[in-house]
Amino acid sequence: MAQAGKVEQQKILRVFKLINLLQGNIGKPVHRLAELLETDERTIYRYFKLLEALGFEVIKEFSKYKLKEPAGQDATLHYGSFSPEESQWLKSLIESQGKKNLLKDSVLQKLQLKSELKQGTAELFKANLGRLVDEIGKAIQDRKQIWLREYYSLSSDTTSDRLVEPVAFSSNYESIHALEVESKAMKIFKIERIGEVLITNDSWKFSAKHELPEESLFGFTGKKQFKVRLKM
Structure with a gap:
């Protein structure tokens, strides 16, 4: 059981790292993504399908893949996520449909997952860049x-x-x-x-x-x- 849990945790960490690698304006080829994540190309394509199921849009440009930022849309709508106010309104609307409703439970889970995943990965990406800036700034100050x-x-x-x-x-x-x-x-x-x-x-x-x-x-x-x- 412990080994199975560890393997599942590694998969989750890989997906989060993949999202970070696909962020920004510069895409990466599949073989390079596989190298960075220490896996094979078939697994990368499976992860692409998982991300798309979660509301992300993976696009290919010049043999490189990245996450698409929809043009002309509010940032809160990116990748199928919602603002806190929109999420709360949708949640209250769905919950009003009754307790014994499997479809309701499924939609609520996806709604929460999409909103939290988008917010979490965006903050993770920004935090990583901020950490790099801090380290470089210290090196400049110390002349290293x-x-x-x-x-x-x-x-x-x-x-x-x-x-x-x-x-x-x-x-x-x-x-x-x-x-x-x-x-x-x-x-x-x-x-x-x-x-x-x-x-x-x-x-x-x-x-x-x-x-x-x-x-x-x-x-x-x-x-x-x-x-x-x-x-x-």
Whole structure:
């Protein structure tokens, strides 16, 4: 019984981790999801069906999968979940149908599961990003090198560990400006693509190269100049 409970717990944790991996604008291929969750591709497709049954919408773009954010809808309606007020109203309406009603009990369970799951996974995703920001911020303050574990590169569609010297956050805290130790070059790393942050005991070694890019009025970074023609 204890072993069965442990296996079931691992499945639940995998589903929550899958939801986190599918969050954000960058999708991931099935084989990579299987690697990160230490399972096989057939299991990932089964999890997709489970998520869809719970009200999530898994979409495929350029051979990568992610969760769809419905355009033009209120955030409380995402993935078939409801606001607390809507959930309470629906619950009271369904409960008024009588006690001996199996359909009523089934709907109530799904209603509670969808609302709590959406809220829980969203908060879990935000909390994880916040934790990464806190750790990177501490490394910047202490002038320490850090490892960006399992950093996902969009251009090469691969993940790798990067040893960097973090210098500063972007204005919206969605990315960091850091010197990559291997290339000795300043680069921009998206926080949502970082798997884990590991602060080392090594202090910065290349402070002289910590040059932040200039940002133009149009959001371009770097020192290269562009000519812009405005048609009024």
